Amino acid sequence: MSLFFWKKLVMARMTEAAKRHRRALLTCESLESRTTPAAQQIIASSVGAGGAPIVHVFDAATGLEKFAVRAYEASFTGGVRVAVGDVDGDGVEDLITGAGPTGGAVVNVFSGVDGHLVRSFLAGDATNRGGVSVAAADFDGDGSADIVVGAIQDGRELVQVLRGTDGTVLQQYRPFDAAIEGVTVAAGDYNGDGTPDVIVGAGVGGAPRVTVLDGASGAVLLNTFVFESTARGGIQLAAGDLDGDGKVEVVAAPGAGGGPRVVAISGGSPDGGAVLHNFFGYDDSSIRNGVQVSVLDVNQDGHNDIVIANGQGQSPQLRAFDGQTLARLPDPQYPGLPFGTAAVITTNTVRPTAAVNTASADPTNASPIPFTVTFSEAVTGFTAGSVSVTNGFVTSFTPVSATTYTLGVTPAGQGTVSVSVPAGAATGSAGKPNTASNSVAVVFDSIAPELTVDSLTTNDVAPTLTGTVDDPTASVSVSVNGSTFAASVTGTTWAAVVPANLAEGTYAVQVAATDGAGNVGTANGTLVIDTTAPDATVSSTAPDSTNVSPIPFSVSFSEDVTGFSAAGLTVTNGVVTAFTSVSPRTYTFDVAPTGQGEVTVFVPGGVAVDAAGNGNTASNTLSRTFATGTIGLTANPLTTNNTVPTLTGSVDDPTAAVTVTVDGQTVAAVVTGTTWSATIPTPLPEGIYDVNVAASDAAGNTGAMVLAGGLVIDLTAPTATVSTTAADPTNAALIPFTVAFDKDVSGFGLEGLVVQNGTASDFVAVDARTYTFVVAPDGDGLVTVSVAADAATDAAGNGNAASNAVAVTSDRTAPTPTVSSPAPDSTSTNPIPFTVTFDEAVTGFTAAGVTVANGSVIGFATVDARTYTFDVVPAGPGDVTVSVAAGVAADAAGNDNVASNALTRTFTGTVTTAVISTPATDPTNLSLIPFTVTFADDVTGFDQTGLTVTNGDLSDFTAVDARTYTFNVAPAADGPVAIVVAAGAATDSGGHPTAASTFTITSDRTAPAATVATGAASPTNANPIPFTVTFSEDVTGFDETGLDVTNGTVSNFVAVVARTYTFDVAPAADGDVTVTVVAGAATDAAGNDNLASNTATVTSDTTAPTVAITTTELDPTAAALVPFTVTFSEDVTGFDETGLDVTNGTVSNFVAVDARTYTFDVAPVGDGLVTVSVPAGAATDVAGNQNVAGTFDITSERFAPSATVTSPAGLATNASPIPFVVTFSEDVTGFDETGLDVTNGRSRISSRSTPGRTRSMSPRAPRAT
Incomplete structure (x- = not known):
């Protein structure tokens, strides 16, 4: 990796004359690091338009002027653009100039030593008179500065990178459209990839755009607008690393017409640009003369700063700002410059970078590991001690050049070896310390992988070999029997399948593992291929006939086996015990005979496997005869109430003598065949006894057995307990009973029961001691049940004792009430007293059980369980009748009462009534x-407790006066709301209780719901479409204005009933017809407006389907079967071959491809027109529309045309040529002289009559035939 440094100090200088007319110009240059000695730096200043083309060059170290050059003809006043860079490679920065506007694309290079002209060349089109902007950087890496040139005016937005040594074009770009008046350029490593990038700013007339182009690929790295779109005076550019990350920031300021604003775009930020700084360089932000910018380390603190100069028309003034914080720095002063402080300065702003790389593999087992350090420019002071190494030591260090160093690092141990160059390890050409390099890490691994091989014995001739490897990344190879093959590695386990079948035998296995560093580990193992099954042999040390039990046996295999157990033995007349594995091939066990006779032992095949997995072969079958002297005996258990019982059993030796001993008494048994019996002579008390039996024969064989607890003497009779779950008394028609014995019994049934006043049935034996049944009473009264003595017998033969007797009272007679009253038959008493008397005690009787005509019950009281009193308040004069309804009370047995008498008293007095109204x-x-409750008389004692409300909540009770009372009721739900004024709820002025009163009103607060429906299918071709609206209740006010209809018009609106309405809708066009009942279109009886209904949608389709008939045959056709396709415009039904009309043809192979596509063939009957038609109505769409007709014609020509040759000449003629006529049976094409066979003559077609059918010809030769 290489970093870019700013290798120049450029200063724009103005002459005194230029100060009055034009501003100074500033340009910036970037150079790639190179191996030449640190370049001697210079400062160059030039004038803008209006001044002479003089450039002054100063020594950057002393500030003294070295020389001045006239860059162009003295008459040229378009200004000079300058850059500096070591173009000729002599170690001194050279001066690069570009002619300003009107000066053409002339670029000159002057020696930085003495100012002589090194080279001059034309940058681009000779017709370009708009001048060029210049910058410098080493793009091709040859150690010499290359020159970036950008056209200034005339729409020449072309940007070129020219080789500094010869002017060859290295790159060229057109970053903007042709409407832009040129560009300004700068250079620097924007993306930090080690290659300088081209920075371009829009010129005069263009939007304030800055574009950065990758110096290697030309890709756009940045494209952004740095100022408002109205700033069209061009952009001034500089580039330098302000934040110290090794990437240059793009610093931009506006040209003429722009304010003193400076923007810095962060280096490396993506397209669109991240703004690092945005500030005004001068206090007066209203100035519109533009700003010149540069980047240099003004205060020599190791960080670059921003330097600006004011624009055209202003007094020259330099200002400097900290590149990171924008803190104002002292204004730069350069003594010795002829223009004092009116200079704009740029200088080297980038520190050298270092890139570390290695050619070593990663991981590697090489030691030392080679590394290379490459600086972005020539450096000094870099040594082996400058390198930072972890887990290693620098053991060799070679300076290849001033920019390139190689070193060898010997690892200190296994693991990661990291190499990096810290910041400040070397010094660049401008005295700048390098930035920290990347860190390169290589894993050092000199330890070979460790392997294991799992030894394997198998009967698989192409087995899978396995083992372990401590390096999951290693590659493992396996060699067996001369074949080497790769293994798969999963984690720390390797596996490999032997690729070719192996013969039985033992093989050496060699395994090698190679890790990523090239270390190789090996291991060896053994593979045994064994396909021979092991043999098994059964033997025994016992003689062929033996009375020994158990009998010893052993099994020996021909080789070691596994999986063999007692379950692998087949034994007859015996049980295997004491199975022991003596060794992997020898096993011993005993067999205990289960009876006299032959005992056999056999090992079946496949019950054991050898190490290779081969199952054993079947063994021999070995037998031994078991004959024992023990006499077999059995004894039968006995439970009895006989104290001198007879015991029985069996003996397997009929000659044996048998004795039986019970409770110390020994008795000789009688043996008959194999059965013995013996009677105990002395009576035994009740209890449980062991039975001891012994036998011996004449040969001395003996036998003995004990039947523990085999004799039970039971002299205790079983007891029975009778119970019932029925209440007492009960009115049950069938009373349930249970009999429980204290021990198991037998022989118990209905006949063992003693029942009084009833009949027993449904007898069930639940178990040997529990029995259930029911008893149907013969009449009211006691029903008694008991168990008779000896009704059942226990196992010893003891009969039961008589049980308890259970008595239940049966009462199935209903109680009878009688109504009476002390009042005379005619009475004016209010209330009238009454009494109800039942003929037996009852429960559940209340005032609700009293039926009153012309009155209401009050004061209901229970005197006792059969006597009840109450008063009746007459509803008005006349008969007051009181009765008790059936089933309003029940006696203790659960019988409901019968209805009472009806007692009447004639009320002759008056009663105050209440009227309920709303x-x-x-x-x-x-x-x-x-x-409102209104009494007929003033009353007292009436309040809301005297009111009963059903389906509502009472509130706001108010006594208006002594006879008028008001209140409100909030209905709890839709439905009847009932108000009852209870009898006696008030007392009238005469002291009499008031009569009861009732009022009912229906609450309906639910809005009626409307449902729209139609009987029409969808889609439908019906017109009009019938609809029905059904409300959930009767409504009023509903008519067609309450309908919301789309795509249709309503007619025939009919109110069928108060909740059902019908109407028709005529569709306006094909498509969906929707109908909705709007909310509030109707009102129910309670005044509730309806809710909006559902929306019923029906698709109207009144368009008939069309039909298209096609064929793939050409017209005419010679096909024997002409294929046709009928395609309808929509899905149809009912179409088949009967819907086809065909003339001159026969239909076959009719196929319905889908609901709209049908294919068939037509065999033409003869040549001529074949017509296929689909008549109207042959098919119907889903809506019921029948299709329109369709027709297709095609000509069938399957017979060859015939030709007839005639001539008007006689059979002999001297005419020449002789005329002939050829007439075809039908029109033809392609007929000419080549189709004639002429002998003794030549033909020529002379005319055609009927087109394509008749030809005339004239042979030319004499004697033609």
């Missing part, structure tokens, strides 16, 4: 319904 309509949509 001004609201019925139904009403009021949220608060007002009510």
